[in-house]
Amino acid sequence: MSILQNISVADRRRSQLDVSTFETLRSFIYDETGIYFQDNKRYLLESRVSRRLKALQLDSFADYARQVTTRRQRAELGHLINAITINETFFFRHQAQYDVLVDHLIPTLIETRGPRCRLRFWSAASSTGEEAYSLALLFEEKVKPQYPNVRLDIVATDIDTNAIQEARDGLYNSYATRNVPKAWLRKYFTEEANGHRLSADIRRQVRFKQVNLADRLAMQRMRNFDVIFCANVLIYFDDTSKQQVVASLYNSLGAGGYLFVGFSESLYGVTQAFHAVRIDKTTAYQKV
Numbered sequence: 001m002s003i004l005q006n007i008s009v010a011d012r013r014r015s016q017l018d019v020s021t022f023e024t025l026r027s028f029i030y031d032e033t034g035i036y037f038q039d040n041k042r043y044l045l046e047s048r049v050s051r052r053l054k055a056l057q058l059d060s061f062a063d064y065a066r067q068v069t070t071r072r073q074r075a076e077l078g079h080l081i082n083a084i085t086i087n088e089t090f091f092f093r094h095q096a097q098y099d100v101l102v103d104h105l106i107p108t109l110i111e112t113r114g115p116r117c118r119l120r121f122w123s124a125a126s127s128t129g130e131e132a133y134s135l136a137l138l139f140e141e142k143v144k145p146q147y148p149n150v151r152l153d154i155v156a157t158d159i160d161t162n163a164i165q166e167a168r169d170g171l172y173n174s175y176a177t178r179n180v181p182k183a184w185l186r187k188y189f190t191e192e193a194n195g196h197r198l199s200a201d202i203r204r205q206v207r208f209k210q211v212n213l214a215d216r217l218a219m220q221r222m223r224n225f226d227v228i229f230c231a232n233v234l235i236y237f238d239d240t241s242k243q244q245v246v247a248s249l250y251n252s253l254g255a256g257g258y259l260f261v262g263f264s265e266s267l268y269g270v271t272q273a274f275h276a277v278r279i280d281k282t283t284a285y286q287k288v
């Protein structure tokens with residue numbers, strides 16, 4: 001029998017994700033991360049988790065579910081989370097939000113805090129770092145020349161440790177950098193065989209760490225931010241976890257601070273705690 005035939009027999013032997021194991025894994029993932037797999041996402045979960053079955057040479061999803069849900073398997077929980085997250089992102093994803101930030105909100109914040117203030121930004125669910133680095137680049141190019149004495153701290157967090165590692169490496173393909181102005185690409189990136197590497201100077205301006213948005217205690221430690229981007233992640237949560245995460249983000253903002261969600265997302269029906277600031281068809285949610 002050829003190796004290929006062997007592999008396909010092994011793959012066929014590997015069971016499918018039956019409804020009851022799907023429900024076990026779904027509620028485990030939900031409790032740990034807030035991510036909720038709808039019924040119609042069973043095959044998506046099956047294909048994501050099947051990578052872990054292969055890695056562990058397990059034949060059945062039920063065996064995998066038993067293993068990962070035992071208390072001793074914290075390391076496997078990390079692998080499971082890395083396997084199920086969707087990390088789609090790119091530089092300057094929603095230019096209109098960055099324009100509002102630079103043209104309106106940052107000047108307002110500086111007016112209140114004074115020309116020598118330190119601003120604190122947080123890219124919550126930063127994936128591979130493009131959002132946080134977009135903020136760092138904007139600050140270099142658009143804010144510093146006008147306000148040379150204002151300093152900026154950028155914290156970027158994600159639950160996915162692989163994504164965080166990639167963010168720290170700062171190597172991006174042409175899909176990720178397609179919205180970066182050509183002059184900035186030349187100024188801040190170096191071309192390598194596999195893409196463009198962001199300069200160490202910009203990379204140093206962002207502090208990456210793992211934070212699970214659904215972990216209330218970890219979220220309580222994130223404090224006094226002036227601007228938070230929490231974009232394109234609430235869509236993976238159900239209403240209850242959305243409300244919990246948004247309440248945590250509210251507490252993480254300083255008075256007058258702003259929260260951005262994804263350009264096509266809204267906090268309508270999630271919370272009324274914020275004042276919605278509408279500028280040029282973009283909404284920023286202000287803690288008043």
Ligand SMILES: C[S@@+](CC[C@H](N)C(=O)[O-])C[C@H]1O[C@@H](n2cnc3c(N)ncnc32)[C@H](O)[C@@H]1O
Binds near residue numbers: 088093157158233
């Ligand atoms: C689609 S990406 C969004 C990246 C970026 N914010 C953007 O808008 O381009 C979603 C990210 O959310 C992260 N994520 C999902 N659940 C999370 C949780 N409970 N805590 C922290 N990050 C989470 C995923 O790992 C993934 O990197």
